[in-house]
Each structure stands twice: as structure tokens, then as C-alpha cells.
Amino acid sequence: MAQQIQWGRDFDAALESAGDKLVLLDFSAAPM
Amino acid sequence: MYPDPRVVDFVTRHFKPVRVHVKENAADFKRLGERFTAQWTPTTLIVDRTGTERHRIEGFLPAQDFLSQLELGVAKAAFARKDYASAERLYREVLERYPETDAAPEAQYWTGVSKYRATNDAAALKATSEAFRQRYQDSTWAKKASVWG
Numbered sequence: 401m402a403q404q405i406q407w408g409r410d411f412d413a414a415l416e417s418a419g420d421k422l423v424l425l426d427f428s429a430a431p432m
Numbered sequence: 433m434y435p436d437p438r439v440v441d442f443v444t445r446h447f448k449p450v451r452v453h454v455k456e457n458a459a460d461f462k463r464l465g466e467r468f469t470a471q472w473t474p475t476t477l478i479v480d481r482t483g484t485e486r487h488r489i490e491g492f493l494p495a496q497d498f499l500s501q502l503e504l505g506v507a508k509a510a511f512a513r514k515d516y517a518s519a520e521r522l523y524r525e526v527l528e529r530y531p532e533t534d535a536a537p538e539a540q541y542w543t544g545v546s547k548y549r550a551t552n553d554a555a556a557l558k559a560t561s562e563a564f565r566q567r568y569q570d571s572t573w574a575k576k577a578s579v580w581g
Contacts, residue, residue: 404435405443407451411464414448418481422509424447424502427465429454429473 436495439502446506447478478505486512500530504539511546520546537568541577557581 407426408414414423443449452460454473464470468477468485478487487505489498507522523546526539544560547553557580564574 403437403440405440405449407449409450409452409457409460411450411452411460414450415479415481415483418448421446421448422481422486422506423479424443424449425464425468425477425479426449426451427454427461427470427473427475427477428451432453432456 436499439495439499442499442502446502478502478509480509480512484512496530497533497535500526500533500535503529504535507539507542507546511542511549514549516546516550520550537564537571537573540564540568541573544577544580554580 411423411425451457452464454461468479470477472490474489474492476489477485480486486509487501489501489505493501503522503526507519507526510516510522511519520543523539523543526535527543530536530539540563541560544556544563547556557577561577561580564571564577568574
């Protein structure tokens with residue numbers, strides 16, 4: 401099991417490669 | 433953020449996660465914020481492969497509530513692609529796993545609608561209305577279901 405979420409940064413690439421998955425798009429101001 | 437292992441596991445299994453940060457990814461934050469009308473952080477959207485938003489979570493939620501909303505969003509996406517049998521199962525899972533969350537009455541409502549769509553049997557709606565007389569009587573969803581009998 402992954403220890404943390406592996407966030408991507410490229411929404412369009414995620415959409416293209418999503419396959420059977422959905423895209424979770426998080427707008428954040430939390431410390432990086 | 434979202435260090436809860438259940439959240440990490442669910443997100444990893446069901447989503448391609450993308451984070452745009454207000455400062456670190458300012459251009460994408462502005463572009464996608466305008467596209468999806470995201471005006472606050474955190475705002476978390478569930479988007480299907482067509483680029484259509486299927487669910488929105490605005491503001492922070494504790495892990496259990498956040499998970500329930502994620503699962504609700506997955507169910508909504510199934511409903512949107514007219515996979516009503518899957519939608520019914522997924523909504524029912526939200527109801528069973530997170531009965532104390534705000535997602536539960538909404539899931540109860542849409543479980544009935546999904547079953548109705550799958551079977552074209554209005555008894556599913558009547559049964560849902562009756563279920564709301566047993567639980568979540570004070571929810572908005574109970575009011576919406578009241579018209580079914």
C-alpha cells in the first residue's frame with residue numbers, strides 16, 4: 401500500500417491516461 | 433494532506449490524482465480554476481475521462497467524511513455513464529460503510545434512483561421513500577424522496 405498519494409501535476413496528461421480511473425483534481429493552498 | 437492510509441489506498445486504486453497549488457502551479461491553478469469554477473481551497477473535483485466534473489468537495493473534511501465523499505463521487509460517475517447496476521452497488525456501499533456521514537442520505541436516495549433506472553420498476557422509488565421514514569428523516573434527501581410515496 402502506498403504511504404502517501406502520488407500527486408501528478410499535469411491534469412491534461414492525467415485525463416489522457418486515466419483509462420478506467422477517474423481524475424481527482426485537487427486545488428490546494430496547503431504547504432508543499 | 434490526507435495522510436490517512438484508507439484515503440491513500442482508495443485514491444490510489446480509483447483515481448489519477450492531480451494537485452494544482454495556488455502558488456507552486458499558479459498558471460494551471462488559474463486556468464483550471466476558471467474552467468471548473470473553483471474559487472476556494474481546498475476544492476477537490478472528481479472528473480471523468482471526458483473532462484466532465486462528476487463530484488465536488490469544497491473545504492476540508494475529516495478522513496471518514498472525505499472518504500465517503502470520494503466513494504459518493506465514484507458512484508455518481510457510474511450513474512453518469514448509465515452503469516446503473518454498478519451505481520446502485522456503489523451508492524449502497526456508501527450507505528453501509530458511512531451511515532453517520534452526510535453522504536449517507538444522499539447515497540440512500542440515489543441507490544433507489546439507480547435501482548429504478550436499472551429495472552424501470554417504480555417500486556424501487558417507493559421503497560426508498562419508505563426507507564427515509566426509518567432513517568435520515570430530517571435530511572433534504574428525505575424531502576426529495578417524499579414525493580415517491
